[in-house]
């Protein structure tokens with residue numbers, strides 16, 4: 001079973017939404033556990049999950065399906081959304097605000113009480129199987145005003161906000177994921193808290209839980225702490241040498257200047 005450390009009522013909320021076939025929207029910064037949570041819930045509910053990483057060229061056909069040409073002529077191939085609809089699975093659209101606007105045409109009738117998917121190309125009108133659930137996530141930090149979701153889309157979803165976990169939960173996550181000892185987990189979480197408090201460097205995003213786990217892995221393989229922090233945590237945050245040096249000062253404050 002996939003490990004997931006809950007931070008609040010998210011498991012109960014998702015379960016309740018699933019019971020009623022309601023779609024779910026998860027917002028939160030990078031590396032805070034959105035994808036992990038969806039995978040965990042899919043396992044818990046025993047449903048297959050079809051994940052789509054959305055991008056600005058993603059069209060409705062990428063979700064629904066298309067005609068392909070094979071040795072015996074053309075045939076229809078279901079897209080991930082259609083497969084989830086037929087099988088009663090979870091369709092998970094990651095970074096949904098990136099998707100082209102024409103995708104809302106197929107998502108809207110699926111995300112309300114109709115629960116149906118019109119497949120224009122084949123003339124089919126599919127009724128979603130009972131287990132079907134639409135889940136979308138996005139990172140509000142990257143979102144430009146222009147790309148915001150329309151109220152008519154937003155209001156179809158049960159919505160929850162994720163954030164980085166509290167220090168004790170984050171330590172538990174880092175230990176469980178990386179297998180590191182309690183001391184290192186506590187130092188890394190302390191370092192992340194210090195980095196997240198720095199307001200004067202305009203980083204696009206704060207240090208995520210993901211970076212702490214990567215750093216712990218590097219240490220586990222024998223990298224000295226300072227080098228592990230630089231490569232696992234600091235360099236991924238910024239390309240600006242001055243900023244990297246300033247952030248490294250915080251690392252030295254936690255782990256000392258010299259290599260161990």
Ligand SMILES: Nc1ncnc2c1ncn2[C@@H]1O[C@H](COP(=O)(O)OP(=O)(O)OP(=O)(O)O)[C@@H](O)[C@H]1O
Nearest residue numbers: 003004005029030031032033034035036177209210
């Ligand atoms: N609550 C949690 N329980 C277990 N692991 C977690 C949790 N939060 C974060 N993690 C760990 O952090 C890593 C990153 O989490 P995840 O991939 O779910 O982030 P995300 O929110 O989907 O980020 P992105 O927006 O960049 O896709 C996971 O691989 C996992 O190791």
Ligand SMILES: [Mg+2]
Nearest residue numbers: 034035036094
């Ligand atoms: Mg993700």
